[in-house]
Amino acid sequence: MFALQAEGLTKRYAHGKSPALDGLTLNVSGGQIFTLLGRNGAGKTTFLRIASTQLMPTSGSVFVLGLDCVKEPRRVRERIAVTPQDAETIYPLTARDHIMLSLRMRGMEKGEAMRRTRAAIEALELNDVADINAEWLSGGMKQRVIVAMSIATQAEVVFLDEPSIGLDPVNRRRVWDQLALMRKEGRTVVLTTHYMDEAEILSDTLAVVDKGRLVVQGTPQSVKGSSGGSSMRVEVGGGFSADELKSYGKVVAVAGKNRVLTDTEGARNLSDAALARGTGVSIGPVTLDDVFVDILGGAAEGEADA
Ligand SMILES: Nc1ncnc2c1ncn2[C@@H]1O[C@H](COP(=O)(O)OP(=O)(O)O)[C@@H](O)[C@H]1O
Ligand SMILES: [Mg+2]
Missing domain, CATH: 3.30.70 (Alpha-Beta Plaits)
Incomplete structure (x- = not known):
């Protein structure tokens, strides 16, 4: 069984000129880091939102752990965690509150939630700022809090939409370590990124999408060979x-x-x-970046950077 399976997935937004997803078909095995790569407007966020049951597809199907995201969204939600693109912190809550809240809302027992929260704070070096209003944190710190909220869960499939955006090189690597740790625990990580080095280092498999269609899927090595x-x-x-x-x-x-x-x-x-x-x-x-530019360099850029 695949951790994630999409078949002919299509999404047309109400006022979109062309479909955001156009018959996307792909499979992701469990226990790996899978990365979706593509230019701005390629449809990455749209795909993640549909697979994480936040958005309905126009047609086609998507299954997470064998569960139909359209027909059984509640059952899917119990098994996944999501870090959306552009997520924001909530004013009166501290970093620790954010992570605790995310775990307790999933029904995690209090002691376990506290333990996992402490571990995440430690791992992402948020110790010094864990107990002040999250609104007062720098952009990079806020981003780490947001990411910690899904990493600290025990969800079997974790979706992260551009988790390392706005992080400095040291903190990007801290996040990478956590993603690798999730894989070690047998969890599946589905992420999008604009950073080619990140995709190349982290991914077991990756898919390049363009205009809502799959261009190539494979290991970083095999994708590099496709050029x-x-x-x-x-x-x-x-x-x-x-x-x-x-x-x-x-x-x-x-x-x-x-x-x-x-x-x-x-x-x-x-x-x-x-x-x-x-x-x-x-x-x-040859790097993944070379291949990406080679495959997509000539393609027209999508509409807005959504
Ligand atoms: N809510 C929306 N309404 C209309 N069009 C949208 C909406 N969200 C995204 N789009 C369009 O769908 C396409 C794919 O966007 P998106 O999935 O955000 O791409 P990516 O995450 O790869 O940058 C883009 O052309 C974008 O402008
Ligand atoms: Mg996006």
């Missing part, structure tokens, strides 16, 4: 014409940079050419 099988990326300074660059491999559009995806041989040749001209060159393995 014509290039293994190396080379960036060179000025002095190369577009045609010349093309002769070395696949040129990907990155603002103001000459980036070429190629094989080892092509990388060697291009770097030799760059060095001969005395221009800058950097070489490394």
Whole structure:
């Protein structure tokens, strides 16, 4: 049984020109970190909201732990936790209150809720600010409180919509550690992110969506291979014409940079050419970011960043 299964999922908003989801089909096995990647407006939030029973699809189906999200939303809700995009803290409550409330509302016994709250506060380094009004916290601290509210639960499937938005690199990694811990406990983590390094490091599988459709799904490794099988990326300074660059491999559009995806041989040749001209060159393995730009770089951006 899959932890999450969507079949022909379509969503048309009342005033939307084109569908936000357009026949999306994907499967996620249990006990893993699954990441949904896509440009602004690709339909990531819409998908998460439908799968977490907050929004009805126009057609198609979605199952969480084998339960139908449309027909059995209450049973689904008992088994999931959700961190929505743009969630906000509640004024008079402290960080500790937020996490306790989230656990107690799920029916967790008080002692256990206190224990799990303490652990989450510790893990996300909120000790010093745990007992002041959450409204007084910095954006990054608030975001950690919001994330802790779903991480601290024992939900089998946890949905997090851009959980690391606005966090500094150290705190992003703290959140990553918690996500990895959930996986270790056998829970399933479904997240969206704009950070390619995050998706690459954390995900067991990921799916790239564009205009509400699945573009590619697989492990970070296999998705990287979907870009014509290039293994190396080379960036060179000025002095190369577009045609010349093309002769070395696949040129990907990155603002103001000459980036070429190629094989080892092509990388060697291009770097030799760059060095001969005395221009800058950097070489490394192809990253998810390269592939993402390659696959979606030419696609028109969606409407507003919702
Ligand atoms: N409540 C809404 N009403 C109408 N259109 C919406 C609404 N929410 C999102 N959309 C549109 O649906 C598309 C997908 O949005 P969203 O799921 O938020 O994408 P993402 O999370 O990938 O940025 C976008 O074109 C967006 O403008
Ligand atoms: Mg979104």
